[in-house]
Amino acid sequence: MIECKIKIQLESFMLDANFSIPDRGITVVFGPSGSGKTTLLRAIAGLEKSDDGFLKIGDSVWQKGEDFLATHKRQIGYVFQDAALFDHLDVKGNLNFVIKRAIGLKEDFIESIHNLLEIKTLLNRKTTQLSGGEKQRVAIARALLTNPKILLLDEPLSALDLKRKNEILPYLDSIHNDLEIPILYVTHSQDEMSRLADHLLLIEDGNIVGSGPVNDMLTRFDMPLSHGGDAVSIIEAEVLKRDSEFNLMHLDFLGGQFIVPDNSFPVQTKVRIRVVARDVSLTKSKQVDTSILNIFPAMVQEIVNEGEAQVMVRLQIKETILLACITRKSSYKLRLEKGSEVFVQVKSVAILS
């Protein structure tokens, strides 16, 4: 577990963060600009000092009351928004800077980081000869070479254009899959959050307003993300088979099978599906003469009003939770209430990985 209880007073801003999150996978720190995300990350790195507090990463305690471990003694990997490579050193120099100082670094770990981020061809370049995406790759490799107990990423993609972003994302996936380092990822981009998060830490005005597994946080009605036009659900799935006749693929999830256009992922690939609440409609009986392929039986868990005209419905498809945003009139017509049995029709989905 990662346990954190810190209070930091900056000039016009107070961060009061008290939470615990799992020490594995990617935890996305999500919130609007100026909500304290970066301050929280800096505090965990020891770059901002909390006079009193508690911080424990796995089995290392970094702050206990007034006992505060200085940044350079914390085994952290920190990736800044702008890569922040040292310009007086080349790529190799930047990596050696940390290799010389890292604790318990093994030769084969160094090798695996070089391979993971495909650094070898960049080694002899000057930092000024790197593209934005390459800089960020070197910065991530440099951060990982600290042999960190936690990897802190501060909006690492926000300075990159879409093409470069898509260049970096697969590397983040491999870190996620291959290394057992917990990652704290700060962003205000819903795309990055829904693609990467296992766990979500919601922050607003310097306070933690929610913490939990990503789809819980997206679909719980006491959480801000489950309301409004941006409401989505995330479903983990796996490619089950490919249908070459119609060029489709079948994705298996805890609740059934999605049928979506084939994008040539091999069978057994793990994928993440994002369903926008407005793209989900409900029927009382199963439609047969419809163009919609993805229809699942479900049970209504909860309904709340969304403004005057609409309602948000939380549905349970076996073990999967899904949001649907429909009109209040339809809900009235179908006599929806907690426990109603319905059929969910999903008009479109986005495949995130």
Next chain:
Amino acid sequence: MLNELDFSAIIVTIKLAIVSTSILILIGTPIAWWLSQTKFKFKAVFEAIIALPLILPPTVLGFYLLITLGSNGPIGKLLESLGGSSIAFTFTGLVVGSVIYSMPFVVQPLQNSFSSVGRKPLEVAATLGASKIDRFFSVAVPLSRSGFITAAVLGFAHTVGEFGVVLMIGGNIPGETGVVSIAIYDHVEAMEYGQAHWLAGGLLATSFLMLLFVYIINRHFSIMRSKD
């Protein structure tokens, strides 16, 4: 042409400039670093004290140094009670005077380049496991190369060019405290314009070349920086 005394003056001058510049960098670097990092309320007071020699007539500084370092002054007395002798009218005294007099020329360029390094690279170095001292030597110093070159050249050139302080506490002893700037004055007093020309022209040329070097170096570094 130049006589033996002139050559000894040139040697003393170069020796003085080398010794003073080395001491200036050693003392000036930590002062400049402190000034660039501190949030201390009365920092301006220290900055003003360091900058004083820029505007103070050298004779004023020389006068106070003479009073302090002479055998009746507090430091002179202290040295004598420790079994030494007063350092007024010695090479050592000259070095002390030069160091104080050229201090702003070393501290200010260093402080500026330390400040322009900014907090970010130091924070990055901290996250990569570098301690405070380590960060200074491995990040702040290499990123301030141009500041060090400027500081050293200006400190050197300014020490070579000083006159008033040297006159007050040096005493113009040949081979010990007799420097070029005073030798020129002596030649002019004795109407030996030929020798004065050689020395003055030499100083002019060296000073110009050193400043040219500083400007070229700074241009080079600022171009490198703007390429990022």
